Amino acid sequence: MTNVNRYNRQTVLPEIGAEGQENLTRANVLVIGAGGLGCPVLQYLAAAGIGTIGIVDNDDVDVTNLQRQTLFTTAQQGQKKVDAAKNYLEALNPDIEIRAIPERLTADNALNLMKDYDIIADGTDNFSAKFLINDAAVKLGKPVVYGSILGFEGQSSVFWASQKDAPCYRCLHPKMPSGYVPNCAEAGTIGALAGIIGSVQAMEVIKLAAPHETLKPLTGKLWVIDAHTMETNSYSISKNPECPVCSKKPEEIKLEDENISSCAAIPSIGIAESKNKQDAIFIDVREQNEWDEDHIEGALLCPLSVLTEGTEIPIEIPSDKTCIIYCRSGKRSLKAIEILTERGHSGLINLSGGFIAWSQAA
Ligand SMILES: [Zn+2]
Structure with missing residues (x-):
């Protein structure tokens, strides 16, 4: 009615x-x-x-x-x-x-x-x-x-x-x-x-x-x-x-859960806070040419392209220190964290806004 x-x-x-x-x-x-x-x-x-x-x-x-x-x-x-x-x-x-x-x-x-x-x-x-x-x-x-x-x-x-x-x-x-x-x-x-x-x-x-x-x-x-x-x-x-x-x-047709985790679960850190983390290790997952142009001082280079190949991780990732992963804008770094996490590394933190935000805040 x-x-x-x-x-x-x-x-x-x-x-x-x-x-x-x-x-x-x-x-x-x-x-x-x-x-x-x-x-x-x-x-x-x-x-x-x-x-x-x-x-x-x-x-x-x-x-x-x-x-x-x-x-x-x-x-x-x-x-x-x-x-x-x-x-x-x-x-x-x-x-x-x-x-x-x-x-x-x-x-x-x-x-x-x-x-x-x-x-x-x-x-x-x-x-x-x-x-x-x-x-x-x-x-x-x-x-x-x-x-x-x-x-x-x-x-x-x-x-x-x-x-x-x-x-x-x-x-x-x-x-x-x-x-x-x-x-x-x-x-x-x-x-x-x-x-x-x-x-x-x-x-x-x-x-x-x-x-x-x-x-x-x-x-x-x-x-x-x-x-x-x-x-x-x-x-x-x-x-x-x-x-x-x-x-x-x-x-x-077979149904599968595609193995991409939600990046909502990945912890991230803002630029100001990351600059205060004296003992943190920064890991740069951009490519070599981007690294050559400029990078965060003291960072380690571990390009995403190398990680996605599935070969050996080119650097030693310290398990006793805070590792902050960054790329240009904070997107590839999420993918890198997913890959590294799948390979047994834990506690990795994403740098929000990436190197662009870092440079602008410098
Ligand atoms: Zn179709």
Whole structure:
């Protein structure tokens, strides 16, 4: 009964109407990640009356989230994000079902978590999760509404490889990138851009859930916005006949947890604080030519290119001293720390802002 007025502003649209609203009510959508992208996706889907919404996230609300994750309040720090989100969304729209799933998506649980939903919305912020979501969705034949932001650039698309000629995410990115994967605080973003991309994703979910001949989802297209200028572009992406995932039969697709840890777990140090660390050892992971131009006095050179080759580490890394790892801007150093940590070195600290920030502070 409450529905008539609640959804009036969208049901008056001929493209939606009563039938479209029925479709939205019947839809099951899984939103993976209740972060910068997931929050606006969830907010607009709940408001639009998507009948069942699952939320997968195992993080707690942290003060650094509040700059862009608009479902959470200062007082909710420390609460499970899925619980805080569920509370908010149920207050917004009590007529729908919200399922809070406080888990991290893994190769083991992905199929099980995703199988009961019609549409998957990807609100994650790292390549490993995006690959896993893609591979599981291709295996299950489900559409993924993709979103991603980095700095001032945002992207969205709909990957639905079981549709004729439609590509999957791996048609665009066949493999995990081998260099630094900016997936955390180091990359930085403006909350409003997450809001823009999350809103685009919510729009795409609604178009998939309530199809109409005039509504064309971003299947086979990558929509990109550069928030520096607000210029937008839409690129065609075609299905790659050699795609490592969607060219296979569903039963041949194997799910794996890609071994790239979240750099959120890597401790970092600011320039001023690092300059006060008298006994710390600085390790420069830039390349030889960059080192030759200039470097921190007393530092050791250990280029990332050498580390990624997997050969012997060219320097002795002292285990009894604080080791601060730096590169040009603080990104390659994160990758270097991941590699060194995998090889048994612990307690390595990333120099925030890298050599650029160091030189500017000199
Ligand atoms: Zn593919």
